[in-house]
Amino acid sequence: MIIVVLGVNHQTAPVEIRERVAFGPDILQQAHQSLLEQRGVRECAILSTCNRTEIYAVIEGSAESDVETALANWLASFHSLGLDSLSPYLFRYREDEAIKHMMRVASGLDSMVLGEPQILGQVKDCWQQASEFKTLGRWLKQLFRHTFTAAKQVRTDTDIGTNPVSVAFAAVDMARHIFSDFSQITVLLIGAGETIELAAKHLKAKGVSKMIIANRTVKRAETLAKEMSAEAIALDALPDYLAKADMVVSSTAAPLPILGKGMVEQALKQRRRQPMFMVDIAVPRDIESQVNELEDVYLYTVDDLREVIQDNLSSRRQAAVQAEEMIGLHVQTFLSWRRSLDAVDTICAYRQEHEQLRDAELKQAMALLAAGADPVKVLSQMANRLTNKFLHQPTLCLRDAAAQQDYELISQLRNIYGIQ
Missing domain, CATH: 3.30.460.30 (Glutamyl-tRNA reductase, N-terminal domain)
Incomplete structure (x- = not known):
């Protein structure tokens, strides 16, 4: 097999x-x-x-x-x-x-x-x-x-999984350097696609409990919000909610920016200049580049994250070399286990065959004793027949090995039977 x-x-x-x-x-x-x-x-x-x-x-x-x-x-x-x-x-x-x-x-x-x-x-x-x-x-x-x-x-x-290599995870990991306690921040997620969903899962795993999900299709936002225990809003409600956000992650397919410099500046005033961390994963951009000119805003784009990802991928590739060596050892361990099955199966077959010979001889001896035969003679005959049957196949192998000058096989048989 x-x-x-x-x-x-x-x-x-x-x-x-x-x-x-x-x-x-x-x-x-x-x-x-x-x-x-x-x-x-x-x-x-x-x-x-x-x-x-x-x-x-x-x-x-x-x-x-x-x-x-x-x-x-x-x-x-x-x-x-x-x-x-x-x-x-x-x-x-x-x-x-x-x-x-x-x-x-x-x-x-x-x-x-x-x-x-x-x-x-x-x-x-x-x-x-x-x-x-x-x-x-x-x-x-x-x-x-x-x-x-x-x-x-x-x-x-190994470090194969320690460094983020997805855009969503890289964005969340970057936020870790800005926020000491994720449980105390409010995150605004714009969009409801795969990237935003992944970012929401990473944020929740980091301890974020307050999330707002804005999407053009509110029903889709509500579906994701329900899964994440978040609040769902429409895109046109962004001006009313932006000031609540300590962190903004945006990834939509909109052809034009959704967040302009004016809207963000107004939100900062409402926040009394409390800083905002913003990640624009969309291509084309969801957040106007001029937003980066505002004080108290930390804006990162997908290109910024890509540099982080490439560095982390390089680290993972180095770890992969070490991982391949580990796997090679585990492959050999499994193969050793499987080879041991051959010995187990051979031992079982060997014992079964000799037990069948024993049972046949014992049955014949019991029948003779029941018929009144001499017990000493019956036991002596049974011992001789068992000895001859047990030694028959090894004897044939030894004779063939000697005829073919297969001294290695003869040596192996001596070891198997413990012959000095």
């Missing part, structure tokens, strides 16, 4: 393909059961996120490459795709490379954003779901354990 990984990710396939092979929660159990029914598949788990769909499987068969092809066929067929249209985007790994890939994914080394932490939680969900669907066996269960151990060490012992 071998371990294989097959799938698509953001490096191999465009979003149009990734969308078509994604597994929603409603079909995930059906997919696991269907996959386990495929010829040669003994264990399986499916990881499906916006950036990747990957199948982890333990397969067996005389032609393992045929089973891998069958997996690709199954993935295409399950999503009503032709294999020809999917095949150019598929990656395939087996054995060492498959194990390494899984550990790299969980550690954030294979992510679109190097070192991002969300993927580890997604891999844990994958493991939890496959466990519930009962599609994991001894090999994948152990591989997931080793993978989580490797990812934890990478997170703990």
Whole structure:
């Protein structure tokens, strides 16, 4: 049996393909059961996120490459795709490379954003779901354990995730240098897209409890505000709320600036010149550049944040080198565990075979004793027959080894049987 990984990710396939092979929660159990029914598949788990769909499987068969092809066929067929249209985007790994890939994914080394932490939680969900669907066996269960151990060490012992590399996180991290206590500030978020949503989550995690979300579509603002326990307002209400904000983060798709110098200056007067920290993530800008001329305003644009991100990415890349070395050691640890299974299986088979011989001889001896045969003679015959049967196969091996002058095998047999 071998371990294989097959799938698509953001490096191999465009979003149009990734969308078509994604597994929603409603079909995930059906997919696991269907996959386990495929010829040669003994264990399986499916990881499906916006950036990747990957199948982890333990397969067996005389032609393992045929089973891998069958997996690709199954993935295409399950999503009503032709294999020809999917095949150019598929990656395939087996054995060492498959194990390494899984550990790299969980550690954030294979992510679109190097070192991002969300993927580890997604891999844990994958493991939890496959466990519930009962599609994991001894090999994948152990591989997931080793993978989580490797990812934890990478997170703990390297700087892979310590420095922000998303615009939203960089904005929040920059605010940390200005505000000593996030719980005491009010944040105004302008927009309700993915970047603002991510910024809101980071701010809440930092302890911000007072947030105002302004958006052109108030309903969208209300949806995000409900999730963040914030207040939702329309864009035209900004002049009434701007003075309340200690921090402003703006990211809309507006073609013209939303906050002008005059509006900000008026807000500063209402605040009695208490400083404001403003981050304009939008392109084109949401905040007029002239706002930077005002005292008591700290205005940063996406270009300012990009410099921070590039520095942090460089730091993460250095940490990634160390992380790759750690993963290499964990791959070898898992392979050592798997090799130990060969010895365990051999021992079990060896014992089972000899116990069957013992039971057969014991049954025959008991029958003779019940018929009144001489006990000494019965026991002597049983001992001789057992000795001959136990030594038959090793004797044949020794004779063949001697005939072929295979002295290494003879030495190994002497060690196995403790012959001095």
